[in-house]
Amino acid sequence: MISELFKRVEFYLDARQNKEIFIYPGLNLGAEHSNVHTQAEATVFGFWVFLMSDAIIFGMAFATYATLLQGTAGSPGPRELYHLGPIFIETLLLLTSSFTFGMASIAMKYKHPTSHLVGWLLVTLVLGVIFLGMELDDFRTMFAAGGLPTQSGFLSGFFGLVPLHGLHVTAGCIWLVCMLGQIAVHGLDSETKLGLLRLALFWHFLDIVWIFIFSVVYLGGLA
Amino acid sequence: MSWSTTLNHPLGLLDADSFPFLAMLGSDDSDIFINGLLGSFAAALVVISVMVVVALLTRYRAWRTLWFDWLTSADHKKIGIMYVVLALVMLVRAIAEAVLMRAQGAVGLDGGFLSSDHFAQLFSTHGTIMIFFMAMPFLTGLINYVVPLQIGARDVAFPILNSISLWLTVAGAALVMTSLVVGVFSTGGWFGYPPYTGTLYNPGVGVDYWIWSLTLASLGSTLTGINIAVTIYKKRAPGMKLYYMPLFTWTALCTAIMMIFAMPPLTVVTLQLALDRYLDFHFFTNGLGGNQMNFLNMFWLFGHPEVYILILPAFGVYSEIFSTFSGKVLFGYKSLVWATMSIAFLSFLVWLHHFFTMGQSGHINAVFGIASMLIGIPTGVKIYDWMWTMLRGRVRFSVPMIYSLAFIFLFVIGGITGIMLANPILDYQVHNTVFLVAHFHNMAVPGVLFGMLAGYTFWFPKAFGFRLDERWGRISAYCWIFGWMGAFFPLYILGLMGLPRRSVAYEQASYVPLEIVAFVGALLVAAALMALVIQLWVSIKHREENRVFVGDPWDGRSLEWATSAPPPEYNFPVVPSINDRDAFTAAKEFGVGYQEPDTYVNIEIPQNSAMGPVFGGTSFLLAFGLVWQIWWLVILTGLVTIGTLVVRGFQRDTLKIIPAETVCRAHRHWIQAARSAQPIKRSQEHTAANKGRAALETVEVST
Numbered sequence: 001m002i003s004e005l006f007k008r009v010e011f012y013l014d015a016r017q018n019k020e021i022f023i024y025p026g027l028n029l030g031a032e033h034s035n036v037h038t039q040a041e042a043t044v045f046g047f048w049v050f051l052m053s054d055a056i057i058f059g060m061a062f063a064t065y066a067t068l069l070q071g072t073a074g075s076p077g078p079r080e081l082y083h084l085g086p087i088f089i090e091t092l093l094l095l096t097s098s099f100t101f102g103m104a105s106i107a108m109k110y111k112h113p114t115s116h117l118v119g120w121l122l123v124t125l126v127l128g129v130i131f132l133g134m135e136l137d138d139f140r141t142m143f144a145a146g147g148l149p150t151q152s153g154f155l156s157g158f159f160g161l162v163p164l165h166g167l168h169v170t171a172g173c174i175w176l177v178c179m180l181g182q183i184a185v186h187g188l189d190s191e192t193k194l195g196l197l198r199l200a201l202f203w204h205f206l207d208i209v210w211i212f213i214f215s216v217v218y219l220g221g222l223a
Numbered sequence: 224m225s226w227s228t229t230l231n232h233p234l235g236l237l238d239a240d241s242f243p244f245l246a247m248l249g250s251d252d253s254d255i256f257i258n259g260l261l262g263s264f265a266a267a268l269v270v271i272s273v274m275v276v277v278a279l280l281t282r283y284r285a286w287r288t289l290w291f292d293w294l295t296s297a298d299h300k301k302i303g304i305m306y307v308v309l310a311l312v313m314l315v316r317a318i319a320e321a322v323l324m325r326a327q328g329a330v331g332l333d334g335g336f337l338s339s340d341h342f343a344q345l346f347s348t349h350g351t352i353m354i355f356f357m358a359m360p361f362l363t364g365l366i367n368y369v370v371p372l373q374i375g376a377r378d379v380a381f382p383i384l385n386s387i388s389l390w391l392t393v394a395g396a397a398l399v400m401t402s403l404v405v406g407v408f409s410t411g412g413w414f415g416y417p418p419y420t421g422t423l424y425n426p427g428v429g430v431d432y433w434i435w436s437l438t439l440a441s442l443g444s445t446l447t448g449i450n451i452a453v454t455i456y457k458k459r460a461p462g463m464k465l466y467y468m469p470l471f472t473w474t475a476l477c478t479a480i481m482m483i484f485a486m487p488p489l490t491v492v493t494l495q496l497a498l499d500r501y502l503d504f505h506f507f508t509n510g511l512g513g514n515q516m517n518f519l520n521m522f523w524l525f526g527h528p529e530v531y532i533l534i535l536p537a538f539g540v541y542s543e544i545f546s547t548f549s550g551k552v553l554f555g556y557k558s559l560v561w562a563t564m565s566i567a568f569l570s571f572l573v574w575l576h577h578f579f580t581m582g583q584s585g586h587i588n589a590v591f592g593i594a595s596m597l598i599g600i601p602t603g604v605k606i607y608d609w610m611w612t613m614l615r616g617r618v619r620f621s622v623p624m625i626y627s628l629a630f631i632f633l634f635v636i637g638g639i640t641g642i643m644l645a646n647p648i649l650d651y652q653v654h655n656t657v658f659l660v661a662h663f664h665n666m667a668v669p670g671v672l673f674g675m676l677a678g679y680t681f682w683f684p685k686a687f688g689f690r691l692d693e694r695w696g697r698i699s700a701y702c703w704i705f706g707w708m709g710a711f712f713p714l715y716i717l718g719l720m721g722l723p724r725r726s727v728a729y730e731q732a733s734y735v736p737l738e739i740v741a742f743v744g745a746l747l748v749a750a751a752l753m754a755l756v757i758q759l760w761v762s763i764k765h766r767e768e769n770r771v772f773v774g775d776p777w778d779g780r781s782l783e784w785a786t787s788a789p790p791p792e793y794n795f796p797v798v799p800s801i802n803d804r805d806a807f808t809a810a811k812e813f814g815v816g817y818q819e820p821d822t823y824v825n826i827e828i829p830q831n832s833a834m835g836p837v838f839g840g841t842s843f844l845l846a847f848g849l850v851w852q853i854w855w856l857v858i859l860t861g862l863v864t865i866g867t868l869v870v871r872g873f874q875r876d877t878l879k880i881i882p883a884e885t886v887c888r889a890h891r892h893w894i895q896a897a898r899s900a901q902p903i904k905r906s907q908e909h910t911a912a913n914k915g916r917a918a919l920e921t922v923e924v925s926t
Contacts, residue, residue, distance in 0.1 A: 042380045042457040049449045049483060056487035060524075064495065064506065064517055071505075071512020149504050153512025156504040160495060178869050191875060 071153030078221030306364025343410035350413025372783035375460025390839025391443030409433035448482025474539030485528035537674025549616025562601035595645035637665030658718020695758035702751030709744025771915030
């Protein structure tokens with residue numbers, strides 16, 4: 001098993017060095033266009049770098065939340081406003097959507113019929129939209145209980161972080177619709193595949209950020 | 224924000240009083256009149272300049288050329304040039320403001336001619352422009368132009384993204400310029416600390432102009448950072464290991480990495496401040512659980528790396544220049560690389576030294592003080608490396624070298640005052656005095672700006688095909704150097720005497736003589752700028768006798784000199800293969816420069832795209848709408864911006880092909896010119912004989 005893995009890595013490095021049959025791992029772009037693969041490497045690497053930069057944005061928002069946690073200024077705090085029930089369901093929805101996107105990636109990589117890929121993407125989209133709907137409902141409940149961002153530093157910190165994630169998910173959903181459109185117009189060409197790969201990275205990244213929100217914002221706030 | 228308010232106020236907060244010119248006419252207060260007159264004069268200059276440019280473009284029927292050859296171009300070289308043009312335009316305004324401030328200082332005993340509000344706007348715009356719209360575009364422009372050539376690439380990794388970054392920066396700069404004509408700018412300094420910049424103390428549009436221009440600039444710089452880093456990691460010519468890269472490319476890489484990690488905190492604080500101001504959040508307010516120290520920490524978490532984002536590319540330029548104009552390999556290449564990396568790393572660990580006096584414990588101050596002093600070590604290593612590069616070299620005192628030598632002397636002084644300020648005990652004494660102003664201008668002008676100007680002189684012939692006038696260049700350089708010394712050495716002393724920074728007037732008569740010296744220095748700086756303009760004018764006029772089409776006017780060492788001047792759109796007809804540092808010098812010494820390849824192939828390069836200018840236009844209008852709370856404009860431009868992205872996603876075939884025959888013809892023409900050009904010795908460098916072909920005379924001295 002291990003030696004098999006090493007063999008694969010060696011093969012990959014060899015291929016890279018010779019620039020002969022360099023194939024971008026995880027994607028099925030066709031072996032005959034080696035240019036496509038080298039460009040794919042830069043494109044996907046660039047997107048990873050963008051995600052690192054975006055992670056700093058979230059990091060700053062987390063730090064702000066943590067330092068403002070005590071600044072409730074007499075208005076409702078985490079204990080009055082957080083309800084773990086719906087949050088837990090939202091967590092499950094988002095984690096499941098990451099799984100379904102993973103299935104979509106597999107369908108793309110192993111050339112399953114395009115209908116499979118589209119099906120998994122649609123499931124992902126529906127899960128994402130339900131997540132957003134539930135999150136908005138959370139905010140509505142919080143507003144009703146007096147939890148408005150204008151009330152205190154704590155609530156500003158909360159509404160500076162959690163809706164930021166929500167906006168990212170919204171952008172992800174719009175992007176997903178666009179990718180479905182691109183599949184319809186262009187089929188599964190290299191550009192569409194690369195777009196889907198980047199969207200997948202984005203989607204999983206947002207999943208990880210949500211895990212931190214669940215642990216730091218909700219569990220941490222209630223601790 | 225409801226529909227009825229939108230219908231009743233289609234222009235948001237905008238009305239006749241928003242124009243300082245009209246407000247001035249309506250006032251009978253003489254103070255308001257004088258300040259209004261100055262402001263209106265500046266505003267008129269902006270409006271008239273724009274009108275003149277439009278008229279000239281129409282007169283010479285240049286709109287098509289401008290649009291198709293420049294604005295929509297995805298060529299990294301043209302984008303680089305546009306960045307530098309933006310930087311130079313903004314430099315003019317910021318220098319004018321600096322002179323005005325020093326003039327106020329010279330007569331500021333118990334008054335002066337500027338109102339405190341006007342003075343505050345001056346130092347706020349001066350700082351904002353110099354950092355975000357002069358230094359950043361300048362270094363981004365040089366990096367954009369030079370780095371792909373130095374690493375043997377055809378373009379950057381993401382050409383269209385590059386264009387978008389440029390246009391976001393342009394939109395931010397345009398917003399600052401607009402504030403001169405419509406409304407006011409922030410009075411909160413370039414770092415805009417709340418709660419002063421909150422709505423409680425600053426209800427007007429000034430701070431909003433500051434917020435949105437910075438947000439646009441920081442988004443642009445983040446994308447630039449990603450682009451440059453990926454280009455350097457993934458687009459190097461075959462055989463070019465990291466340790467074969469020219470030092471300028473190394474510094475560009477470090478700067479790019481810092482942009483990726485340091486710009487996001489700025490984006491976050493400006494947006495949080497916007498939430499405080501627009502939606503009544505409490506991130507930084509005094510009451511209700513807000514915490515303004517968050518702003519300081521995050522701002523300087525950006526702000527300190529930013530200092531090194533600015534200085535490292537300048538270090539890269541100096542490294543190239545010391546080596547080229549001493550005719551020697553760079554001394555201690557690896558130590559310079561490691562010093563650069565160490566500075567980039569340490570820059571993230573020292574942000575707190577910007578507010579030693581804000582109430583942390585002595586222990587924390589000590590830690591950050593020591594960390595700050597540590598940066599002196601790698602910087603010292605660099606200074607020695609540069610001096611040893613010159614040692615026993617044939618040093619030519621041309622313009623770039625004059626800037627570089629002045630840099631070494633002056634930068635060491637700035638470094639020493641930096642070490643002084645890094646000591647919290649001393650910092651308590653001089654913080655918020657003009658001593659600090661003198662210190663950071665010591666780093667920013669002889670450090671950053673001299674580097675940028677040296678780079679501009681150095682690479683100008685590569686970009687435009689002719690050399691800049693040497694005589695006016697020298698005049699300008701000496702005016703910059705002595706003007707800077709005259710303007711800022713007095714400020715060190717005034718700071719020790721206790722003159723607070725950012726004060727419009729003072730009551731101590733003993734400040735006056737040194738203030739006058741500083742004003743004279745500032746006038747000399749203005750003369751330097753004038754000389755720079757004259758230099759450009761004279762050079763364009765005499766461009767025919769200064770042509771260097773062959774492309775190597777300074778006996779350069781790295782790959783960018785191995786192409787014609789200006790280089791073809793695709794940079795290299797055949798991607799070069801690298802097996803040494805100083806690749807072009809090696810090629811020249813082995814006599815394998817100016818060779819024809821066996822075959823030519825079709826070259827794919829990105830097509831022009833209107834994405835960049837459209838993005839710039841909509842983001843400018845979006846920001847303008849936000850400043851003046853014109854909500855329909857915000858929604859409209861927001862939708863157009865998103866729509867542009869979506870449409871672009873659907874586009875295919877964004878490349879165009881340059882056929883092999885065209886490449887072949889252009890390359891043969893150049894080779895022919897190179898072979899027939901007379902190789903010239905370094906002593907003829909500044910004569911008309913220099914057609915860009917260097918004679919072999921480099922004497923390598925082992926050290």
